Amino acid sequence: MQNISLYFTAKKCHSCGNTRLGNGEGSFKITEEGFTRNCKCGASIQTCFAENRNQ
């Protein structure tokens, strides 16, 4: 799980630039297609396992 967290948190928030999670910084969930991260600023960042899929 730690590797997944590191991979995921490396994705900057497009709104505020925050890269951190936890301790009130935000949260994320793992779905079948990838990750959905909810930043503390209210923005939502999605990271897909297969990056070509939704682009």
Ligand SMILES: [Zn+2]
């Ligand atoms: Zn943010």
